[in-house]
Amino acid sequence: MYEIPIVENVLKANDEIAATNRARIHAAGIHAINLIGSPGCGKTTLLERTLERLRDEATVGVIAGDLATARDALRLRRWTEHVVQVNTGRGCHLEAHQVRQAFDRLDLATIDLLIIENVGNLICPVGFDLGHDAKVGMFSVSEGDDKAAKHPHLVMTSDVILLNKTDLLGVVPFERRVFLDDLARLRPDVPLIELSAATGRLEPWLAWLRRLIRRAAPAAPAPV
Amino acid sequence: MYEIPIVENVLKANDEIAATNRARIHAAGIHAINLIGSPGCGKTTLLERTLERLRDEATVGVIAGDLATARDALRLRRWTEHVVQVNTGRGCHLEAHQVRQAFDRLDLATIDLLIIENVGNLICPVGFDLGHDAKVGMFSVSEGDDKAAKHPHLVMTSDVILLNKTDLLGVVPFERRVFLDDLARLRPDVPLIELSAATGRLEPWLAWLRRLIRRAAPAAPAPV
Numbered sequence: 397m398y399e400i401p402i403v404e405n406v407l408k409a410n411d412e413i414a415a416t417n418r419a420r421i422h423a424a425g426i427h428a429i430n431l432i433g434s435p436g437c438g439k440t441t442l443l444e445r446t447l448e449r450l451r452d453e454a455t456v457g458v459i460a461g462d463l464a465t466a467r468d469a470l471r472l473r474r475w476t477e478h479v480v481q482v483n484t485g486r487g488c489h490l491e492a493h494q495v496r497q498a499f500d501r502l503d504l505a506t507i508d509l510l511i512i513e514n515v516g517n518l519i520c521p522v523g524f525d526l527g528h529d530a531k532v533g534m535f536s537v538s539e540g541d542d543k544a545a546k547h548p549h550l551v552m553t554s555d556v557i558l559l560n561k562t563d564l565l566g567v568v569p570f571e572r573r574v575f576l577d578d579l580a581r582l583r584p585d586v587p588l589i590e591l592s593a594a595t596g597r598l599e600p601w602l603a604w605l606r607r608l609i610r611r612a613a614p615a616a617p618a619p620v
Numbered sequence: 621m622y623e624i625p626i627v628e629n630v631l632k633a634n635d636e637i638a639a640t641n642r643a644r645i646h647a648a649g650i651h652a653i654n655l656i657g658s659p660g661c662g663k664t665t666l667l668e669r670t671l672e673r674l675r676d677e678a679t680v681g682v683i684a685g686d687l688a689t690a691r692d693a694l695r696l697r698r699w700t701e702h703v704v705q706v707n708t709g710r711g712c713h714l715e716a717h718q719v720r721q722a723f724d725r726l727d728l729a730t731i732d733l734l735i736i737e738n739v740g741n742l743i744c745p746v747g748f749d750l751g752h753d754a755k756v757g758m759f760s761v762s763e764g765d766d767k768a769a770k771h772p773h774l775v776m777t778s779d780v781i782l783l784n785k786t787d788l789l790g791v792v793p794f795e796r797r798v799f800l801d802d803l804a805r806l807r808p809d810v811p812l813i814e815l816s817a818a819t820g821r822l823e824p825w826l827a828w829l830r831r832l833i834r835r836a837a838p839a840a841p842a843p844v
Contacts, residue, residue, distance in 0.1 A: 434658050434659040434660060434740070435658040435742050435763055435767055435770070435771070436658060436660075436760070436762060436763025436764045436767060462770050463743065463770055463771060463772070463773070464769065464770055464771075464772050465766065465769050465770055467766050467769065467770070486743070486746075486747070486773055488712065488741070488743040488744050515743070516658070516742070516770070517712070517741060517742075517743060517744075518659050518740070518741075519687065519710070519712040519739070519741060519744075520712050520741075520743075520744065522710075523710070536660070536762075538660060538760075538762035538785075538788075538792070539659055539660025540660045542689065542691050543659055543660060545688065545689050545691065546659070546686050546687055546688055546689055546691070546740070547659070547687060547688075548687070548688050549687070549710055561762075564762075564791075564792070567788075567791065568762070568788070568818070569818070594792070594793070
C-alpha cells in the first residue's frame with residue numbers, strides 16, 4: 397500500500413530532471429537518442445561503426461551506461477572525444493540525473509547529435525525518460541526470434557526498432573518471419589531497420605540518423 | 621531518506637518467503653537451481669537439451685520466468701510435463717513469492733531437481749533469493765568477451781559460471797582469454813563450464829547436475 401506513491405515520486409522526480417535535460421539538449425540545437433538493448437546485442441559496435449561512418453559530416457557525442465568498467469568509452473574514444481562513461485554500480489538502467497551529471501563532462505554546444513547508450517537490459521531502462529527525443533529499441537539475431545514478443549513494453553514505446561547481426565541469419569537459429577510477425581502484431585507502425593554492425597551494413601540506420609541531425613531542434617521555451 | 625527502509629523491507633519479506641521455499645524444496649528431498657543470464661544467452665535451449673539428455677535418469681521440473689508469452693514453457697513441455705511459466709509483466713526478475721505460487725502447479729514430490737529459469741536479465745535477478753541451493757550465472761560467446769567484467773555482482777555470487785555458444789568461437793568476435801582473465805580476477809575459485817547447447821556439447825554441465833541430483837537434500841528442520 398505504501399509503495400505506489402513512492403515509486404510515483406521517483407518517476408516524477410526523474411521526469412522533472414528529464415525535462416530540464418531535454419531543454420538543455422534542444423537549447424544546444426540538437427537531438428538525443430536513448431539506445432536500449434540487451435547485453436551483447438551490439439550497441440557499442442554499432443556506435444563504433446556509426447561514429448566512423450559519420451565522422452566527416454557530424455560530431456556525435458555519446459553517454460555510455462554500464463554497471464562497471466570504462467570499456468565502452470575506451471572503444472568509442474577512438475572515434476570521438478565526446479564520450480562520457482556512466483557506471484551505475486548495481487543500477488539496472490540510466491536515470492535522468494545521471495545524464496544531467498554527464499553534461500558536466502560533455503560540451504553540448506560542439507556536438508551535432510547525442511546518443512545515450514543505456515545499460516544492457518531490455519526491461520528496466522524502458523520506463524525512464526532521460527530527456528531524449530527518440531527511443532531506439534535494439535534486438536539482435538543471436539538472441540533468438542522471440543525477443544520482441546517477450547519485451548512488448550520496449551517494442552510499444554520505441555520510435556524505431558533495430559535488428560542487428562543479420563550476418564548471423566542462417567548461422568544461428570532465428571526465424572525472421574516469427575520476429576516480423578510479432579513486431580507487426582505489437583507495432584504495425586514502427587519502422588524496423590535490419591543491420592549488421594560487424595560487417596558494416598548499416599546504411600538505413602545512418603540515413604535515419606542523418607534525418608535526425610538535419611531536423612531543427614524544437615525552439616526552447618522563452619525564459620519566464 | 622525514506623526509500624532505504626522500504627527496500628530493506630521488500631528484501632526481508634522476499635528472504636522470508638525464500639526460506640520457506642527452500643524448506644519445501646528440501647522437504648521434498650531435492651535441490652533447486654536459479655539460472656540467470658541475459659536475453660538470448662541460450663537458457664531455454666540449454667534446458668531443452670538438458671531435459672532431453674537426462675530424461676532416462678531424472679525427472680526435472682522447471683519454473684520459467686518471462687515478462688510475457690508462454691513460449692519457453694511450450695518449448696520445454698516437449699521434454700517434461702513439470703513446467704510452470706511465470707509471466708512477470710514489467711517485472712525484471714523473479715521474486716520468491718512467484719516461485720511459491722508456482723509450487724501450486726508443480727508436484728515437488730515427483731521431481732528430482734528443480735531448475736528456475738529467471739527472467740532474461742544479468743542485473744536485477746542477482747539480488748533476490750528464490751529459495752534455490754545454487755545460483756548459475758550464464759554468459760554466451762555471442763554477447764562478447766566483456767560481459768563478466770561488466771556484471772561483477774552476478775559473477776561474485778554465482779556457484780558456477782556457464783559460457784554457452786562455444787560453437788560461435790571464431791565466428792563472432794570473442795577473445796576467450798579476455799573473458800577468462802576477467803573471471804580469474806573476479807572469482808578465481810568459481811567453476812567455469814564451457815558448453816554449446818545448440819550443438820549438444822554439454823557433458824560437464826550434465827555431470828555437475830548429476831552430482832546435485834545425487835546429493836542428499838539437507839534434512840528439514842524438525843517441526844516445532
